[in-house]
Amino acid sequence: MMKTAKRKIAVLLTGVMHDCLRCVQSLQFLLEDWEVDYFAVLREEFATPDAMAELKAVIPAVEFIIVPQAETENALKPFANFSITPTAVMMWHEIAYAAGRMGKLKQYDLVLRSRYDIFFHHQYLPEINGNASDVWLPGQMSWSGANDMLCVAAPEAFTAYAQTFQRLQYIVAVEEINVPEAIMARSLALASLREQPLDVRFILYRGTLHEQFSDSQLCVMADRDPNQSAYKFDDSEQTAQLRAEYAASVTAMTELEAYFPLHETWHAGFNFYPVEIDERDGSHFRWLGMHGHINRPLNRHATGISFQINFSVPGWNLSDLTVLVDGVPVTLDVTSVDELGRPQVSGRFTRPPSRRPWSKIGFSSKRQVVPSAIGENPHDHRALSIAISDFKVLEAVKPAAVAGKHAR
Structure with missing residues (x-):
């Protein structure tokens, strides 16, 4: 070709x-x-x-x-x-x-x-x-x-x-x-x-303010409140206390979200729910309702995706889940199960994604359960299906960069 x-x-x-x-x-x-x-x-x-x-x-x-x-x-x-x-x-x-x-x-x-x-x-x-x-x-x-x-x-x-x-x-x-x-x-x-x-x-990147944050945190900030980055750190009235308050506000906005960014500025109903922490090992996961999506930049080397299922509702199994990348279904397989019984799932692309600026990875579950309706948690009224974490894009090995005019 x-x-x-x-x-x-x-x-x-x-x-x-x-x-x-x-x-x-x-x-x-x-x-x-x-x-x-x-x-x-x-x-x-x-x-x-x-x-x-x-x-x-x-x-x-x-x-x-x-x-x-x-x-x-x-x-x-x-x-x-x-x-x-x-x-x-x-x-x-x-x-x-x-x-x-x-x-x-x-x-x-x-x-x-x-x-x-x-x-x-x-x-x-x-x-x-x-x-x-x-x-x-x-x-x-x-x-x-x-x-x-x-x-x-x-x-x-x-x-x-x-x-x-x-x-x-x-x-x-x-x-x-x-x-x-x-x-x-x-x-x-x-x-x-x-x-x-x-x-x-x-x-707007300010090293004095932003060097302490990860790239993922800065991306969350770009989604949630990019105007915060226009904060003037070099004004004469600037103080160490104001810098600390700024850092605290950015941390509060980005710290958890950065572990599992959706690359979205809002969350619609039945999308992925906010980030939670798995107390068994400290991993960060999101519950899925009926439908949800994640936006990711997928290049021509992308071959598939993988993710871990931290929890699932009673009666749920992998056949209940459909995952589409830019509208094309991927075949899902369980590749391993960890010591806590959490399946690792992978899906391979049938063709290289090409949507820009992001490809849309859509999740759809046929089965949802409301915990409060089945007596599991009287305070949780969400319709849930699975909780996933460790979302990754799988890529083929990229060719080594060629030295020359356009090498990076």
Whole structure:
């Protein structure tokens, strides 16, 4: 069978390169299906050898675009008497400056621009199909207009998006708009660009605050309350107590969920119930009612799934369970039983999943029991079937990364 060639995408990284390595790794996973060329923009005053070497260690083939300090100073001068922040001016100047130095953008299927400090949810880039007037922007953190931290577009639309700097003086001076998200929305309108929703979930990564949390916890945060990550940790009124309170709130929101994330922002009726702890060994499980689903990024190496059944209701057996991946049933088998009598179940895919940004693994049970109705637990009125844990995606061995331009 002939292999399908990967589509090409150019990635433009902008902003200040603080705590970026963990974020870059999440971006690399997001684009695992793509042939990627990375362009890193740095203002001259931040383009230190150590900073560049640090990024190059993660992305060996990254190309740096250095913005001369004199260019930055000239870009700021027309805005000296306006209330727009210098940071916003420098951001749009960087994007415009870099877009003109990225080579022939038409060789790419898409162009993605991202800040260095965005930590992406464990997902793949969604399917994107549009025309030369479409730009894809995420909905979160766009309080006053349109999100100005991320953009995906075809080359022609991206070029128009990157020319926001050329429209900036008119927007600020004539239309008297200076809020960053409102500037973004107005720029799109002036360029006759059409905003499309980008289903990408993320947080703004702050090493001082977030390095103590696992990747799974950060993904839960990106689902449940990504706006918490916009917390300003470097304000003058910042205190150790406020940092501790922030950490406690994130821990309370993410600690249990991270052991068995559904990658969902809400739980519908008869979905998986909240995480519980198996007192026999401390494992974390979820009860299933009639139907439930889990979203996972499944790549072309995925061959199946496995999970453990911690508990089941009286009379339940494996033939009562149907599992579908992107609508295709998988054949389930018990592969082992542990010392506590818990079956390990596996299911093999008949074809590689290809849904983006996640594949949907659906569970459906023919048999449910309400514990309070059969006298097992008078306080539990849920309709339950099985409790599962240790959910894993099975993968074939990936080929070793090939050294070269696109090695990661």
